[in-house]
Amino acid sequence: MAGRALILFAHGARAESWKAPFERLRGMTQARMPDVPVSLAFLELMEPRLPAQVAALAAEGVSGITVVPVFLGQGGHVLRDLPLMIDALRVAHPGVAITVVGAVGEDPDVLKAMTDFCVAAARP
Amino acid sequence: MAGRALILFAHGARAESWKAPFERLRGMTQARMPDVPVSLAFLELMEPRLPAQVAALAAEGVSGITVVPVFLGQGGHVLRDLPLMIDALRVAHPGVAITVVGAVGEDPDVLKAMTDFCVAAARP
DSSP, rough: OSSEEEEEEEOOSGGGGGGHHHHHHHHHHHHHHHTTTTEEEEEESSSBBBHHHHHHHHHHTTTTEEEEEOOOOHHIIIIIHHOOOOOOOHHOOTTTTEEEEOGGGGHHHHHHHHHHHOOOOOOO | OOOOEEEEOOOOSSSSGHHHHHHHHHHHHHHHTTTTTTTESSSSSSSSHHHHHHHHHHHTTOOOEEEEOOOOSSHHHIIHHHHHHHHHHHOOOOOEEEEEEOOOOSSSHHHHHHHHHHHHOOOO
């Protein structure tokens, strides 16, 4: 496999049901771009963890990976843990260009859709 | 204050910066409906906690509160902790009709906006 891959990076949780919307997001994203492999990876509590998933994609020969933090806010995980993991992954996989974009929840269009949902919730 | 109020219920985090997108969501929602008080409440690590915020609104005389879980997925917090808290709050405040809607991240339009963001991220 050459070319780029996309990793949706989420927190992870004990309840297996927590994963469902992320699986759905992965499936919807994959359907929109069948040529780019889209996978999930987690910070904790769920598999695969980010380092293992990056290693797997590197072993398959991808030249670039874009990591999308599927977080609502820029907490310690996105601001501190993720950059440290990415630094280590770049050292471990010098042949793979790793890019990290902003948190999904800070995107204006996502915020707009969340606002619409909140407004609708208040008008029963 | 009579009428309904809206509470955006989020997880909370140690990093104060984590709160920013939730404040933004609160502000955007409030701007769209100036007649409905919109506030934040947290499960842990940040103030106000949900019970304190419900008590404050009840003391102000609201007749109904809609709680919007601003979570990406239905994990243990939304599936287990929140219903238990809501049950206790309904007992504590029998004069207030408390409604809980689904998690923001499970809304189809929010999922669509998140998908758009992921697809755009993969096409640098």
